[in-house]
Amino acid sequence: MADSVLEVRNICKKYGSRVAVDDLSFDVLQGEVFGLLGPNGAGKTSTIRILMDIFKADSGEVELLGGLPGQSRERVGYLPEERGLYRDQRVLEVLVYLGRLKGVDGAKARNRALELLARVELEEWGGKRVKELSRGMQHKVQFVACLIHDPELLILDEPFQGLDPVNVEMIKGLMRSLVSEGKTIVLSAHQMNLVEELCDRILLIDDGKALLYGSLKEIKRDFAPNSVRVQAADLPVDLPGVVASERQGDVTLLTLEGIGAQEFLAGLVAHDVQVESFERAAVPLNDIFVAMVQGNTTPPQGSLSTAEKAKAR
Amino acid sequence: MKKVLTIARHEYWVNVRRPDFIIFTSLVPLLGIVALAVSLIFGRQAGGAIVRMFDGGTEVTAVVDQSGGFTPLLPRFEEEFVPYSNEAEARTALEDDEVQRVVVVPNTYPREGDVTVVTEGSRFSGSGTRGLRSFFIAHLIKEIEDKTLQARLIDPYDARVEYVGEQAQASGGVAGEILSVMVPFFFGILLAVTIFVSSGYLVRSVAEEKSSRVIEIVLSSVTPQQLLAGKVIGLGALGLTQILVWIASTAGLSGGLVLLAGIVLPLLLRWEVFVLALVFYILGFGVYAVLIAAIGTLGSSFQESQQITGIFIFVAAVPMMLTGVIMTDPNAMVVRVLSWFPLTAPTTMMLRLPLAAVPWTDVAGSIVLLLVTIPAVVWFGAKVFRLGMLMYGKRPGALEIVRLLRHA
Known part of the structure; x- marks a missing residue:
């Protein structure tokens, strides 16, 4: 198992009588994309601000890159949800300043800024004032700002906000290449399709508490209904274990009972059915998110225990 | 410390290039140039008219x-x-x-x-x-x-008076005596004004960082204390730059004579007043700037921040309003009380020092009090700053601030 770059143990944060973060524990592993998910007001931003040492936790412990939060500001890149830039200053000037605040010397920060601006196709905008840039461009510059010091860990709060599909693809590509360079990313986003695409593991929180925690694949498998999608030329109607079937174009969604997918596939083969495609029906993360947050479902045994384990540690 | 200086340098350079700073700073030299131009263009007539306006000496x-x-x-x-x-x-x-x-x-x-x-x-x-x-x-x-x-x-006599008493420092006759009081006095006023002006820049800088939402990015790189310290140093230096430009331009326009005779000599002759005024400037700026920067973060816009900080500016300006009292009796009870209150001490002392021999207990007392106040203000300021900087939307009420501060 990879080393943890971030270990959070039982952190709590209250604002007056309102509990923002309630006994939260989780780990982020080296080289992964970790999704921090939750509805608005769930406590994500408060949690992130505690990680960044902008807020202090009332109780609990955080170990970030082997030290206390705030001890390794130079090694962490942070893109806050509430973000902006000095509007009256020039793009390059702002980037160099933010780089210097991260401890990078001026010339190096400048070179790095130029290189990154080229990567997000803004190389010609370095000399322009920030206010002359479109919103989307400003978002990309903000993204560049959090990479200027070549951080090991990136904490990205809603990085896709305000971006068009082309730029979303660009940022996604950039994130993938950062991960391939060995960086770790903590991603907080509301676009569940993007989270599904990018994240290895997730933590879903609501009201400051952990609802789901663990590998995205495992969680999806745990939540998956016992159903399969089959495409076959001639599917018999009286297959054993099938309690419902629904045609979806060429594919038939079969809900099973008392039989596993593997066993059902063996049965199809035994019945000499010409199977063209066969897959376990997965449930979209979006549905899991909505169901969990609305309290329509309880976490399946596996995910619950993962979350419970995280809390118990 | 390196980060503090980086912030200070950034604040300084960004603000020194602002059009309103340049205009405000150029006002004094510009007025001087206008006066010179008037006398050059209109020659003796205009000069005579001006002299007559003030003097009436050329009547027939x-x-x-x-x-x-x-x-x-x-x-x-x-x-x-x-x-x-x-x-x-x-x-x-x-x-x-x-x-x-x-x-x-x-x-x-x-x-x-x-x-x-x-x-x-x-x-x-x-x-x-x-x-x-x-x-x-x-x-x-x-x-x-x-x-x-x-x-x-x-013309019965041309007297060269030799003073041997306690007030013997002043030389250059009556004019010298007046200058040695008035120049440090105006210097004190100038420093006090600079505190207000620089504080204004500070409020704006803080409000802008907050409203443009750049603050959280900055706070992920530096602590609130570092940010606060950097801003205070950078904008304090900006205020001093303004004074230096004003003094230098006066000197430049008058060929250095006014500077030498009118400003440097009286200041050097009473160097202890000069040094103490600077000490009070630095301490005063420390108190106001930190307070104003911190309180300024609570507003949701520049205008709102200005309103909230206005009350502190008003308190600091009370001694300026009492200039008449201070001039009449620099050691009056009300003046002494103001010297012992941290928020009014810097301005009061800057006005008071040039005018009289201030009891050393008052000087030492107010300096010690300011030195004690500054760490308290910095501690409190950083707390408010941390809280205020990230609080968007509606301005919190006083009670809410107190409640939130307990948890900040």
Whole structure:
């Protein structure tokens, strides 16, 4: 198992009588994309601000890159949800300043800024004032700002906000290449399709508490209904274990009972059915998110225990 | 510390290039240049008009000499004095504004010394008899052959006064004495004004960082204390730059003479006042700037931040409003009390020091009090700053702030 770059143990944060973060524990592993998910007001931003040492936790412990939060500001890149830039200053000037605040010397920060601006196709905008840039461009510059010091860990709060599909693809590509360079990313986003695409593991929180925690694949498998999608030329109607079937174009969604997918596939083969495609029906993360947050479902045994384990540690 | 300096340098360079800073800083040199231009373009006329406006010295006097002692007029008085044969004619000339004053010397003058002056000038300006003394003496002594005696009668002595008492530092006669009080006094006012001006820049800088949402990115790189310290140092330096530009431009426009004679000498002659004023400037700026920057973060816009910080500016400005009291009695009880209150101490002392020998207990006491206040203000300020910077939307009420601060 990879080393943890971030270990959070039982952190709590209250604002007056309102509990923002309630006994939260989780780990982020080296080289992964970790999704921090939750509805608005769930406590994500408060949690992130505690990680960044902008807020202090009332109780609990955080170990970030082997030290206390705030001890390794130079090694962490942070893109806050509430973000902006000095509007009256020039793009390059702002980037160099933010780089210097991260401890990078001026010339190096400048070179790095130029290189990154080229990567997000803004190389010609370095000399322009920030206010002359479109919103989307400003978002990309903000993204560049959090990479200027070549951080090991990136904490990205809603990085896709305000971006068009082309730029979303660009940022996604950039994130993938950062991960391939060995960086770790903590991603907080509301676009569940993007989270599904990018994240290895997730933590879903609501009201400051952990609802789901663990590998995205495992969680999806745990939540998956016992159903399969089959495409076959001639599917018999009286297959054993099938309690419902629904045609979806060429594919038939079969809900099973008392039989596993593997066993059902063996049965199809035994019945000499010409199977063209066969897959376990997965449930979209979006549905899991909505169901969990609305309290329509309880976490399946596996995910619950993962979350419970995280809390118990 | 490196980050603090990076912030300070950034704040300084960003603000020093702002159009409003440049305009405000250029005001003093510009006014000087305008004054120079006026005197160059309009030459003596304009100069004369200005001098007359303030001085009234070039008025023309009609002389009705019935005693015969003033006829003919001595050549050097011909420009300002015109002989008239009778009083009625002279009064008409006065009404027609050809002359500004009529002096009637009756034939009883040699014995009685009685003279009638008719003038349109006000009683207050003292224009009734101005310049008459030398006119009369010159004519009375014109018969004396001995030129040296003549000169001595006109100007009996040229005194070089040597002061040996406690107030002996001032030199250069009466003007020097006045300068040695007034220059440090205005220097104090200038420093006090700079505190307010720099604090204004500080409020704006904080409000802008907050409203543009850049603050959270910055706070992920530095601590609130570092950010606060960097801003205070950078913008404090900006205020000092303004003063230096003003002093330098005054010196430049006057060929260095005013600087040397008018500012540096009096300041150097009373160097302890100069040093103490600087100490109070730095301490005062420390207290106000931190407070204002921190409180300023609670507003949701620049205007709102300005309103909230206005109350502190007002408290700090109280001594300026009491300048009259301070000038009359620099050691009055109310002044002493203000010197012992951290928020008013810097401005009070800056105004008070040049005017009198301030008891050393007051000086030491207020310095110690400020030194104790600053860490408290920094601690409190960083807390408010951390809270206020990330609080968007509605401005919190006082109670809510207190409640939130307990958890910040």
